[in-house]
Amino acid sequence: MKDRFGSATIFLHWLMLALLAAVYACIELREFWPKGSDPRELLKTWHFMLGLSVLALVWIRLYARVRGGTPPIVPQPAAWQTGIGHAMHVALYLLMICMPIAGWLLLSAEGKPIPFFGLELPPLTGTNKPLAKQVKEIHETVGTIGYWLIGLHAAAALFHHYIQHDNTFARMWMRRSSNGG
Numbered sequence: 046m047k048d049r050f051g052s053a054t055i056f057l058h059w060l061m062l063a064l065l066a067a068v069y070a071c072i073e074l075r076e077f078w079p080k081g082s083d084p085r086e087l088l089k090t091w092h093f094m095l096g097l098s099v100l101a102l103v104w105i106r107l108y109a110r111v112r113g114g115t116p117p118i119v120p121q122p123a124a125w126q127t128g129i130g131h132a133m134h135v136a137l138y139l140l141m142i143c144m145p146i147a148g149w150l151l152l153s154a155e156g157k158p159i160p161f162f163g164l165e166l167p168p169l170t171g172t173n174k175p176l177a178k179q180v181k182e183i184h185e186t187v188g189t190i191g192y193w194l195i196g197l198h199a200a201a202a203l204f205h206h207y208i209q210h211d212n213t214f215a216r217m218w219m220r221r222s223s224n225g226g
Contacts, residue, residue, distance in 0.1 A: 049216045051113035057106040058217055061099065061141065065195065068095045072188070090160050093148060097161050100145035103138065119212050122205070133198055140191050147184045151177055 050058070071092035078085035122130075146169075152159050153168035154177035160166075170176065205213035 047114070047116045048119070048212065049116055049218075049220075051109065053109040054106070054113050055217055055219055057102065057109055059219070061102060061106060062195075064095055064099050064102070065141075065191075068092055068099065069188075069192070071095065093152065093159065094161055096145040096148050097159075097166070099141050100149075103141040107138065116212075116216050118205075118216070122209065122211065122213075130201070133194065133201065136194050137198060140187070140194060144184065144187060144191065147180055147187070151180045151184055154180060 049055070071088045075085045075088040075092070078088075118127075121127075149159055149166065150169045153170045154173045156168075156172035158165050159168065202214045202217070205211050206215070
């Protein structure tokens with residue numbers, strides 16, 4: 046069996062990290078501008094579009110991950126660590142699927158357009174202000190949980206690399222080119 050993930054899986058992993066960082070940055074940075082201002086609205090639009098990009102790409106990522114298999118961790122960690130690792134990955138995939146859908150549902154329930162790079166996606170529901178309020182609260186709460194999930198995921202990779210000295214991190218790191226560059 047291979048000692049690392051396939052190049053498509055590795056590329057998509059780091060691309061998804063960049064997208065998630067941009068999604069979070071857009072929604073946090075909007076606070077620097079007054080409500081209704083053009084920069085604030087632009088950051089919100091980018092938040093929506095990048096979030097929907099995560100939703101589109103997560104399916105490709107899951108396919109690449111299933112198709113390419115999962116290389117073993119060497120040396121093999123304790124069963125409890127493996128269990129926590131699997132639970133963390135499930136939580137991260139749920140975050141990447143459910144959060145964009147919740148954002149789409151939120152915009153739909155608010156009666157707002159759903160922008161996607163020059164397209165307008167169809168609403169998932171009609172205007173429903175009480176539903177919008179509930180979904181917004183859930184979306185914001187899970188967004189905060191997402192910070193923790195992503196941070197813990199990164200911390201676990203570093204723990205495996207620097208403390209446990211296994212290949213967990215190396216399995217997902219990009220290869221250096223063979224020409225010394």
